[in-house]
Amino acid sequence: MSPKAPFQRAADAPPLPTGTVKFIWYCVAGFRAWLVLMLILETGQAAGGILVPYAIKALMDGVADSSGSTVWESLKGPLLLLAGLNIAEIVFSRASGAVLVTIGPRMRKRTAKVLFAYLQHHAQRYFGSHFAGALAHRITETAISVNFTVWAMLCDFWPIFIAFTVSIALLLNVHQGLGLLVAGWVCVYVGFSYWLATRCQPYAQGYAATRSLVNGKIVDSVTNILNAKLFARLQFEQDYLDAFLDAEAQAARRSFWYMERVRWFQFIAAAALKIGTVYYALTLWHSGLIGVGDFTMSIGLALLIINDARNLSRRFLELFEYIGNVANGVETIVKPHEIVDVPGALPLKVSQGRIEFRHVRFGYEPNEPVFDDLNVVIEPGQRVGLVGFSGSGKSTFVSLMLRNYQPQSGRILIDGMDIQQVSQDSLHEQISLIPQDPSLFHRSLKENIGYGRLDADAAAIEASARMAHADDFIKVMPEGYDSLVGERGVKLSGGQRQRIAIARVMLKDAPILILDEATSSLDSVTEKTIQENLDRAMGRKTVIAVAHRLSTIAHLDRILVFDQGRIVEDGEHDQLLARQGFYYRLWTMQAGGFLPEQEPSGDSG
Numbered sequence: 069m070s071p072k073a074p075f076q077r078a079a080d081a082p083p084l085p086t087g088t089v090k091f092i093w094y095c096v097a098g099f100r101a102w103l104v105l106m107l108i109l110e111t112g113q114a115a116g117g118i119l120v121p122y123a124i125k126a127l128m129d130g131v132a133d134s135s136g137s138t139v140w141e142s143l144k145g146p147l148l149l150l151a152g153l154n155i156a157e158i159v160f161s162r163a164s165g166a167v168l169v170t171i172g173p174r175m176r177k178r179t180a181k182v183l184f185a186y187l188q189h190h191a192q193r194y195f196g197s198h199f200a201g202a203l204a205h206r207i208t209e210t211a212i213s214v215n216f217t218v219w220a221m222l223c224d225f226w227p228i229f230i231a232f233t234v235s236i237a238l239l240l241n242v243h244q245g246l247g248l249l250v251a252g253w254v255c256v257y258v259g260f261s262y263w264l265a266t267r268c269q270p271y272a273q274g275y276a277a278t279r280s281l282v283n284g285k286i287v288d289s290v291t292n293i294l295n296a297k298l299f300a301r302l303q304f305e306q307d308y309l310d311a312f313l314d315a316e317a318q319a320a321r322r323s324f325w326y327m328e329r330v331r332w333f334q335f336i337a338a339a340a341l342k343i344g345t346v347y348y349a350l351t352l353w354h355s356g357l358i359g360v361g362d363f364t365m366s367i368g369l370a371l372l373i374i375n376d377a378r379n380l381s382r383r384f385l386e387l388f389e390y391i392g393n394v395a396n397g398v399e400t401i402v403k404p405h406e407i408v409d410v411p412g413a414l415p416l417k418v419s420q421g422r423i424e425f426r427h428v429r430f431g432y433e434p435n436e437p438v439f440d441d442l443n444v445v446i447e448p449g450q451r452v453g454l455v456g457f458s459g460s461g462k463s464t465f466v467s468l469m470l471r472n473y474q475p476q477s478g479r480i481l482i483d484g485m486d487i488q489q490v491s492q493d494s495l496h497e498q499i500s501l502i503p504q505d506p507s508l509f510h511r512s513l514k515e516n517i518g519y520g521r522l523d524a525d526a527a528a529i530e531a532s533a534r535m536a537h538a539d540d541f542i543k544v545m546p547e548g549y550d551s552l553v554g555e556r557g558v559k560l561s562g563g564q565r566q567r568i569a570i571a572r573v574m575l576k577d578a579p580i581l582i583l584d585e586a587t588s589s590l591d592s593v594t595e596k597t598i599q600e601n602l603d604r605a606m607g608r609k610t611v612i613a614v615a616h617r618l619s620t621i622a623h624l625d626r627i628l629v630f631d632q633g634r635i636v637e638d639g640e641h642d643q644l645l646a647r648q649g650f651y652y653r654l655w656t657m658q659a660g661g662f663l664p665e666q667e668p669s670g671d672s673g
């Protein structure tokens with residue numbers, strides 16, 4: 069985020085702030101009245117708790133001074149006060165608990181929801197450089213941490229603040245010197261606790277970082293467990309992990325030792341306050357400056373303060389951790405969206421399906437262009453094959469058409485409309501892609517195919533499955549169309565996964581069809597039959613088909629030969645063969661490999 073460039077975010081995305089505090093404030097929008105209620109309840113609870121020593125003082129005064137009236141008469145008031153304070157503490161604290169239970173889960177849900185909605189609008193490049201698991205973890209972690217931050221402020225720091233203020237006020241009322249002593253102690257203690265917590269924070273963060281590193285290493289190792297087994301490297305993996313576990317243990321030890329030191333400070337400071345107050349109050353009582361009741365109350369208040377203060381450093385540390393988590397989540401997710409719809413973007417309406425690349429320059433890294441001034445026109449209804457060596461830019465060409473990436477310069481036009489000026493949803497509705505490595509949702513086969521058209525009925529879904537030759541293998545699965553396919557579709561074979569992807573796209577029936585090695589995982593018999601169905605499904609559509617097996621695209625209207633990001637040959641199969649250039653060499657090599665008896669010829673084989 070450079071300060072010059074405006075922060076770009078998709079219009080449909082929630083307007084999440086980038087500052088941590090503002091972000092938390094945004095997340096509690098809609099719950100603020102509840103939070104104020106909680107603040108009031110927590111105040112009541114804290115005041116109830118802190119006034120207990122005051123009631124005890126009244127009791128003591130009553131006991132000490134029960135001459136004249138009966139003991140019961142003089143103790144009735146203070147006893148009732150004591151009972152009332154206890155009841156108030158219970159009622160306030162449980163009412164606050166009820167509010168927390170009421171809004172806590174809703175607040176967390178909302179935070180997770182807005183973060184997910186924001187995340188969805190990131191471009192391909194973003195998802196290429198962040199792990200899916202890590203992002204999912206970030207969302208839940210951030211949502212929890214927003215809640216914890218709010219609770220820490222409302223239920224920890226605020227009551228402590230109230231308790232300290234009320235106690236000091238009471239003590240000042242008893243005796244100014246005593247009040248000032250405790251007030252001074254509180255100021256020094258809070259300041260020092262805060263300072264210690266900031267000093268401890270790097271250790272705590274280091275510990276958290278090693279924990280998440282170990283986590284990542286275990287996930288990586290489990291994901292690659294088959295590699296470890298096939299290379300007989302189980303022990304190697306254990307030793308490998310051991311080094312990271314050691315680092316974690318070391319970081320933990322460092323962090324815990326620091327906390328131990330903090331506890332030394334706390335215990336000593338607490339003892340000093342206790343002894344100091346007792347000694348000072350005793351001398352005051354001895355010189356007749358305060359009564360027995362005041363003496364008891366002072367000790368009671370000192371103990372209360374110590375009790376509250378004891379965990380202050382840890383609470384600061386926890387608060388830093390929560391805020392750190394939120395900051396981390398915001399930093400990871402609330403980044404500018406790389407590709408957004410222009411304001412007032414029109415929907416793309418494909419009536420013909422003419423595609424034009426005009427002076428397109430693009431590189432994944434701006435100074436390493438894949439395409440440098442690429443120009444090509446694909447006429448309406450034309451069926452075009454893309455061929456070329458691995459890494460020559462075929463998939464990149466397709467990605468640019470789908471606006472997964474933005475060209476550094478130049479324009480891509482569909483039916484005369486610049487795809488940068490139309491809405492991405494409409495663009496994606498009009499173009500179907502069967503990707504090189506299709507992945508499926510871990511949902512039923514029915515849902516995976518039905519994804520192509522959400523209102524499709526069972527008959528339509530089965531019809532497109534038949535067209536993609538997926539029907540046969542689905543029917544024999546134990547749960548048929550209701551079978552689940554595993555994460556990304558791992559429970560299917562590569563060819564089966566490909567056929568589900570084809571069925572999904574057939575159901576979608578968009579006017580422009582892109583096949584990136586769509587049938588590469590199929591055996592030649594299945595491929596041939598699907599190819600026929602695909603050809604029929606193509607109808608009058610504009611089709612772009614990427615293939616390494618040239619026989620699958622030789623019959624198309626036109627072939628573009630890519631070499632290092634340039635289109636080096638362009639024409640029909642026969643013309644290209646006749647030219648005896650790049651395509652001819654590819655063709656003869658493959659023909660040599662697959663059909664040793666045949667002379668390279670115009671026959672598509």
Ligand SMILES: Nc1ncnc2c1ncn2[C@@H]1O[C@H](COP(=O)(O)OP(=O)(O)OP(=O)(O)O)[C@@H](O)[C@H]1O
Pocket residue numbers: 196432433438456457458459460461462463464465504
């Ligand atoms: N996400 C990416 N980030 C950075 N570079 C990439 C990315 N995807 C592809 N490339 C690079 O861009 C170049 C073109 O890749 P592309 O995937 O378009 O090739 P291809 O022709 O589809 O190859 P294949 O036949 O192997 O699928 C390659 O040098 C590749 O390394």
Ligand SMILES: [Mg+2]
Pocket residue numbers: 462463464504584
């Ligand atoms: Mg490719």
